[in-house]
Amino acid sequence: MNFNEIKQLEDTYQLATYKKMDVAVERGEGSWVWTSEGEKYLDLYGGHAVCATGHAHPHVVKAIQDQAEKVLFYSNLVYSDLRARAAEKLISVAPADLTKAFFCNSGTEANENAMRMTRMATGREKIISFSGSFHGRTADSISATFLGKYRDIGKPNVPGHVMAEFGSLESVKAVADHETAAIILEPIQSMAGVREAEPRFFSELRMLSDDLGIMLIFDEVQTGIGRTGNWFFAGSDLADGVVPDIVSLAKSLGSGIPVGACLVNEKVSFHIKENDLGTTFGGGMLAMAATLATLEAVENDKMIENARRVESYLRDSLAGVPGIVAIHGKGCLLGIEFAEKWDQIHSRLLENKIITGTSSNPNVLRLLPPLNVAAEQIELLSQNLIMGSSAVYSGVA
Numbered sequence: 001m002n003f004n005e006i007k008q009l010e011d012t013y014q015l016a017t018y019k020k021m022d023v024a025v026e027r028g029e030g031s032w033v034w035t036s037e038g039e040k041y042l043d044l045y046g047g048h049a050v051c052a053t054g055h056a057h058p059h060v061v062k063a064i065q066d067q068a069e070k071v072l073f074y075s076n077l078v079y080s081d082l083r084a085r086a087a088e089k090l091i092s093v094a095p096a097d098l099t100k101a102f103f104c105n106s107g108t109e110a111n112e113n114a115m116r117m118t119r120m121a122t123g124r125e126k127i128i129s130f131s132g133s134f135h136g137r138t139a140d141s142i143s144a145t146f147l148g149k150y151r152d153i154g155k156p157n158v159p160g161h162v163m164a165e166f167g168s169l170e171s172v173k174a175v176a177d178h179e180t181a182a183i184i185l186e187p188i189q190s191m192a193g194v195r196e197a198e199p200r201f202f203s204e205l206r207m208l209s210d211d212l213g214i215m216l217i218f219d220e221v222q223t224g225i226g227r228t229g230n231w232f233f234a235g236s237d238l239a240d241g242v243v244p245d246i247v248s249l250a251k252s253l254g255s256g257i258p259v260g261a262c263l264v265n266e267k268v269s270f271h272i273k274e275n276d277l278g279t280t281f282g283g284g285m286l287a288m289a290a291t292l293a294t295l296e297a298v299e300n301d302k303m304i305e306n307a308r309r310v311e312s313y314l315r316d317s318l319a320g321v322p323g324i325v326a327i328h329g330k331g332c333l334l335g336i337e338f339a340e341k342w343d344q345i346h347s348r349l350l351e352n353k354i355i356t357g358t359s360s361n362p363n364v365l366r367l368l369p370p371l372n373v374a375a376e377q378i379e380l381l382s383q384n385l386i387m388g389s390s391a392v393y394s395g396v397a
Ligand SMILES: Cc1ncc(COP(=O)(O)O)c(C=O)c1O
Pocket: 105, 106, 107, 108, 109, 111, 134, 135, 136, 137, 186, 190, 191, 219, 220, 221, 222, 250, 251
């Protein structure tokens, strides 16, 4: 099928819930994808912030292929060597306080379970989240989401959710009390336009939470698995060393096979018993093969170090470029803030065969490339931005 045929068929049979780019992706390798028309695109959005190991990383592909030939799925009702090893590996790269994993299938599900666990552990109901936040589209997660266009479609929202100002301890103090179960936050607010807080904010939050018996949840659906140049934002210098009670994960964790997870400390795991949580597909063998192989690939290929290089390369190459106001973010979670709105820039880059991500800030384009993206690939973007609309795409079809 050519592109027009694919588009017509898909638009006929799929609900139009996403504004799609006019490309049909057929195959990918590293940071490149090829379309139905045989055209090659540079994917600096990493398949929607998912393909941290790049498209079709050979180690991940082989692990999935090998597992598919053995057994695709059995649930948590049985043991599995792959689930055991994936959980062990994930816990081994996490901050030391986080000692157990719960596997599910998506980011929103991870956050739902994270919030539920804090309610179980504290016996309280109230959840504090932040201006600018996005935590997913199921009932509790959408109720913890600030961005109105999402939160409103989740009406009626789950009771007990209140909001504070991201980065402002005073605003948290104004709503935090002994009725509060948890404070949930994206440590870097991606969808909001890659908004950051001072490291001190995290240690202040930790102290306040400890004083009031509140649990802290880091939604690391985007920042986790090496993206910020650290395995996790939790425990890193970016968080002033703070480790929350729960980290929620998804996106990069399975390199494209749907996997979500909550990593919890003993204060949480102590309260969780049989039947408290569950999901049929969580921890299935194929997902666990992808998870283990993803973690191994990130480690073996030194992708975390590369994510740090990518950030400094982009910052250097775009320093002083007219029209660029600021670069936000860390590692391979970056927001380029323009003086003008991004809609024209996003379209122009797409015409030049570079895929970037939009955000809810009309001036900030997001980059979430594979963690193994090469400096020369980042250079293609920089050249395009420096040369504006006259830029010539130098990728090879
Ligand atoms: C920070 C954050 N949390 C949660 C989610 C929800 O994840 P999912 O779409 O897998 O449910 C997203 C998705 O973009 C996200 O960026």
